[in-house]
Amino acid sequence: MRIRVDGIVQGVGFRPFVFGLAQSLSLAGSIVNDLRGVAIEVEGIVSHIAEFRARVVSEAPPLASIQNVISESIPIANRSVFEILASHADGERDVLVSPDIATCADCLREIFDPMDRRYRYPFTNCTNCGPRFTVVRGVPYDRSLTTMAEFPLCADCAREYHDPSNRRFHAEPLCCPACGPSVRLLDRNGIAQADDPIRKAAELLSSGKVVAVKGLGGYHLAALASNENAVKLLRSRKHREDKPFAVMAPNLESARALATIDALEERALTSPRRPVVLLNRRPDSDLAHSVAPSNRFIGVMLPYTPLHHLLCESVKAPIVFTSGNVSDEPIAYTDDDAAKRLSPIADYFLIHNRQIHIRTDDSVVRVSRGREVPQRRSRGYAPQPVELPLKARRPILACGAELKNTFCVAKRQHAFVSHHIGDLENFETLRSFREGIDHFRRLFDVNPAIVAFDLHPEYLSTKYALDLKGVEFVGVQHHHAHIAACLADNGDQGPSIGVAFDGLGFGLDGTIWGGEFLIADLAKFERVGHLEAVPMPGGTAAIKQPWRMAGSYLRKAYSESENVPAHLEVAERNAHQWPQISALMKSRVNSPLTSSAGRLFDAVAAILSVRDAINYEGQAAIELEQLAAVGEDDAYEVAVPAAIPFELHGAALVRGVVDDLRAGSSVDVVAARFHNSIALMIVNACDTIRTARGLAQVALSGGVFQNQLLLERTVRLLEQAGFRVLTHRQVPTNDAGISFGQVAVAAARDCAARCQGGGLVQWEPF
Known part of the structure; x- marks a missing residue:
């Protein structure tokens, strides 16, 4: 039998697993890596081959991800052994x-075993762990096509590499202290500092220094998480005023x-992907205030x-581990770039000489509604594909x-969402x-194409x-891409x-x-409702x-004769500019109209004195969510029209907020x-659409739905009203999911064009 196995089956111990399985069943034949996955040929007793075929799937190594298995009978070749052949390219x-x-x-046991030859060796790995995507230059996944090619194997490592019974058989990043990369500790002038770089770096961190650490996909900036002065110094140098820092805890007990960590959060923390997990911060933890100011999550x-x-x-203590960059720049991943960009921030550099081929930042997830949901999908997840609910007829790039x-x-069927x-606001990014x-x-x-x-x-x-040449272009409206991403993320094609x-x-x-109600499938959409548009006084300054x-929403909510806005704290705090903003809105100069829900959250945050200015995207809305009282169930009345298309008056909500605030x-x-x-x-708006069009499925997407309070209450109310609710599962609900939605739309339109015998359309309403 010839068996083709496609999926993530290279660099995960699949060939030695198959080798051992074939030997245990007395089967002869071969296995080879190629440009699709692995190809296996086996011959022997028919029942043994059937068992082999089944167990290849059911007992595959934990890191393997089998996408497809195709088998066919072939003539007997009278082979006597099972072999692992050289890769095909x-x-x-x-x-x-x-x-x-x-x-x-x-590998962890070996690292801390004084009798092991890899004792305290910082590049220990095997077929079950270690660098993959960040060191791969090409496929098939062989050492010669990774950044480990410059480190020839020593005799001991070579024996492990070529022994099919060893867990390091064809572990491409395999190495040891005798033949692999090494670590150095440098000061910001590039001068080596110690014979034991890691222990010395630990001492420096404990004494309050900032250390740049070269990791798997780039550099991090590290500081002792309990040292307020060190964390404040890092914030100042990095120009990151308020945005929370991630923290690396030594172990689960320390975390x-x-x-507080529940079972699902523990599973996410300890998974082989090792993302940053957003957790409810303990008020009694010894974290420095500056690690996550005004934030109850960490x-x-x-x-x-x-x-x-x-x-x-x-x-032996938690360490701030934040991206090695100045705010808004990509992380540094080459040594020269790190020395140039991070020297003003870091006191010392803990570096190594294994090249990183592709920079990859940490992934961020949170547990919501009983499952892990990505906020940033990167290291540990990329480039594992997300399956499309329909096949792309031609290759697609979504930007x-x-x-x-x-x-x-x-x-x-595969959509490869990038790290x-x-x-995209500067040349480096x-x-x-x-x-x-x-x-x-x-x-x-x-x-x-x-x-x-x-x-x-x-x-x-x-x-x-x-600027690309020789391709067909598909423009995808931003919010259609959001909904298409949510649909495709759930294996659904709509309409919804x-x-x-x-x-x-x-x-x-x-x-x-930005406050949109659509009827959409993957190929097309119709805007059937939205928040009423209001001016953004000052444009991007707003x-x-x-x-x-x-100011914009208050002007909409109250007549000039009511004169309510002038007596609110937000107006008093900004009295020197308030008349100017009013004039801008009246003249419509530099005041584009927006239906954005995000801007409505901003307005309410300012009215409630949460924040008048932000230092990172979404800060006002995040802090407004965290301010909200737990267990409060009352709401303000907002009229929802009984027919489509409709406009929803956010100003009515603002009026409810102000009146409630003035009532005490x-x-x-x-x-x-x-x-x-x-x-x-x-919920009421969706009910209006259901009545008009008979649809009972709702897809929720967009960065506002990173707000867990809003998401959970919306989902609960929708389900109570009889709707089937789709939320994101594998790609983020924020703009990081847009490219996946664009691919889904382009694939659907290309399939529709083929069926209709016409060309691709830019967009089309229902």
């Missing part, structure tokens, strides 16, 4: 590449001292490389959005975006797309009611959308200064009632 590449995997228990991760384990074991950018390439790129696309195209052998992009003409991702709430997206009418949106209600109660009102408004 002919034909079209269609192999899947494993994400990077956290250190396994076996429990920082936050991002916690456990060590995921031997170097991290050794560093944490020496420090994503401007903020939280990812790109996506698609080939047949986190970041905000744009270069990372371009380099990432080139790498994915080579790695997965994708030569796109179709390129999908956001309709915003000023997005750098859109400009990149439109779609609720897309976010900060901004370019609308078809030239205004800025995004960074929520008090401006408070506490700000935490008002914040909770506002959230309840938004959830109730969504």
